[in-house]
Amino acid sequence: MYVGHCFSAMMEFMLLLLLLTVVQSEEKIGSCKDMLQGYLTGQLSSALGAYQVEALKREFKSFTDVIEKSMRAFERNVETKLRSIQSTSNGSAIYTRWGKKSCPKSAELVLSGYVGGSHYTHTGAAVDALCLPRNPEWGNYRDGTDGNKAYVYGAEYETHRLFGKWHSVNEHDVHCAVCLVRSRSVVKMFPGRKTCDNGWKLEYHGYLMAGYHGHNAGTTYKCVDSDPESLQGSQTNNNGYLFYMVEAVCGSLKCPPYVDGREFVCVVCSLENCASMGAVPSPEVMKFILLLITFAGAQAEGDNGNCKEILQGYLTGQLSSALGAYQVEALRREFKSFTEGMEKSMKELEQNVEKKLDNIKNTANSSVVYTRWGRKNCPTGAELVLSGYVGGSRHTHSGAAVEPLCLPRKPEWGNYKDGTDGPKAFIYGAEYETGDLSGKWLKLHDHDVPCAVCLVRHRSVVKMFPATKVCKEGWKLEYHGYLMAGYHGHAAGTSYTCIDNDPESLHGGGNVNSNGYLLYMVEARCGSLKCPPYVEGREIVCTVCSLEK
Known part of the structure; x- marks a missing residue:
């Protein structure tokens, strides 16, 4: 019963990361696919001007920079917390x-x-x-059993x-x-x-x-x-x-x-x-968790990069017909919706992982x-x-x-x-x-x-x-x-x-x-x-x- 209590928190944390990674990946791929298919199946009517193309590029770059910065900060925070848990859980x-x-x-x-x-x-x-002890030490003393003593x-x-x-x-x-x-x-x-x-x-x-x-x-x-x-x-x-x-x-x-x-x-x-039963990650497990988080970050950046490359390719001269002002505004709205969804997903991932890390830290502490x-x-x-x-x-x-x-x-x-x-x-x-x-x-x-x-x-x-x-x-x-x-x-x-x-x-x-x-x-x-x-x-x-x- 004691082993299960300690190990469950770690397993929940690992499964959460895997689940959120897959869900995020599917959401991002789906969003990009839906956005492209909508505009590549008859909604495009004219070429984009250079100003609109540059504006979209700037918005994409700003978004990807924020995601990359957020992922790096997230990885550093998780690594610091895992090391803190490891160092404080080894009671004697x-x-x-x-x-x-x-x-x-x-x-x-x-x-x-x-x-x-x-x-x-x-x-x-x-x-x-x-x-x-076999080798006693002494303070001030007077030899001999003198006076009232224990x-x-x-x-x-x-x-x-x-x-x-x-x-x-x-x-x-x-x-x-x-x-x-x-x-x-x-x-x-x-x-x-x-x-x-x-x-x-x-x-x-x-x-x-x-x-x-x-x-x-x-x-x-x-x-x-x-x-x-x-x-x-x-x-x-x-x-x-x-x-x-x-x-x-x-x-x-x-x-x-x-x-x-x-x-x-x-x-x-x-x-x-809990540390001795595996609820607190060993250095090897910590590396694996960080690798998983890094993979999640790379997946997010990679999926976003694919979407960015596809859009930028079509937005810089490969389109065969022009977009009108209405379509450009619709594209901007959909892009804004996509980026807001990505940012919300990132915040939820960080909050859930933080919660699980705190739970692991609690279960790793000593008992009386x-x-x-x-x-x-x-x-x-x-x-x-x-x-x-x-x-x-x-x-x-x-x-x-x-x-x-x-x-x-x-x-x-x-x-x-x-x-x-x-x-x-x-x-x-x-x-x-x-x-x-x-x-x-x-x-x-x-x-x-x-x-x-x-x-x-x-x-x-x-x-x-x-x-x-x-x-x-x-x-x-x-x-x-x-x-x-x-x-x-x-x-x-x-x-x-x-x-x-x-x-x-x-x-x-x-x-x-x-x-x-x-x-x-x-x-x-x-x-x-x-x-x-x-x-x-x-x-x-x-x-x-x-x-x-």
Whole structure:
């Protein structure tokens, strides 16, 4: 579906040029033929004087000069626009390939390094993992772990109870690679999948990993390559930031299609933009288009030249009878009608080609992806990539991965061993915790939460803005809602998420209190937060906006 969307604009443009070229040629040949036949089949009665012949020659020359000038300007304008489209359509995207020191063949290596992060025992841990360079640079520093600081440790696989190659990398340090892919507008990690949809390109697939649920430090879900590598000579158990396999836990998470205790796979996919699929002309195609336009111009000039030569030949002495004043005036009127038709046809050609070029430019621009939390579908103007369920860590787990995930309704699986066996990270379903609210929010209390992954084209940025429900000028509203997160007294860390203003629940999810990843309204607290303009205890709204190209 994505390929067809991009390619159709280019095909329409090519067909338009061909059609208009043929139509123009037929119109011009027909006009010339009709004009000559009318005067060569009995309407001529006398010879033209020299003055009338010169006047007609001047009118023909003026007309052909205008057409030639218009065609040259038209060709230059089309060439400039095509080059502009080519130069602005080749967007790039970047991602980290966790567990490998190199990038896939189609990607460029930006950095090959080591994974680093907070220590698994630290309650105040920074939750995200970093890809650290092998040759670090420094600013101002004072060596020694002095004073109140945050820390970065190395990372290790915790896979001693797993199978095959995963068992062999247990307690080894973890590689990472930062990869650049050109002619891509979006890179997205999809949990519960190991293949990419049509129009998306596979970067790599693997297994979802995170910190152990019982540790003190929060973490994030990472897609670690299915063929993991480790650092040479790194099998010492130094701990640090630890990677465990992620398993499904039934309850608020729907089973089936999910299976209790089964390991999650994941895939990283990139969206090919129109330039890489042929909607934006390559240099070779650009040359062909310009050749076609030049041919159209030459055809127009050639047909007009033939007509001019035939008329001028007969108007300069080859006529056998004289034209009277009435016939000369009739000839002038028909010639004027012919030239006006040609000029109108040229203007229409230019306008139509300009319109098609603008359409091609629009389809070649980049796209963005975002998740609409609390809804099954995307807003009007956005394409649905995935409709699924919200999942995440359990609210009682201190070592929780903090962010929610949008899980597919039809999961895929890799190698697995069912059952919640050994130290692992987990994914539960998500529920609204809105029992102290009113209206539609109260009705949703303890219901499971849907989600939709949405694609919007011709956008360069998508951003969630807290404490605002309208988008600034130049930005387009995707959706607005309320800011939600985990309860402050629970053991698990979470992240702020914008839940749609008109929330839905999963069909058949009911209001069974299975818990899992829980979503509460977010209120303002004065102090370090300035009040006013904020108000103590007031619920915070949010909006998701995209920037139009």
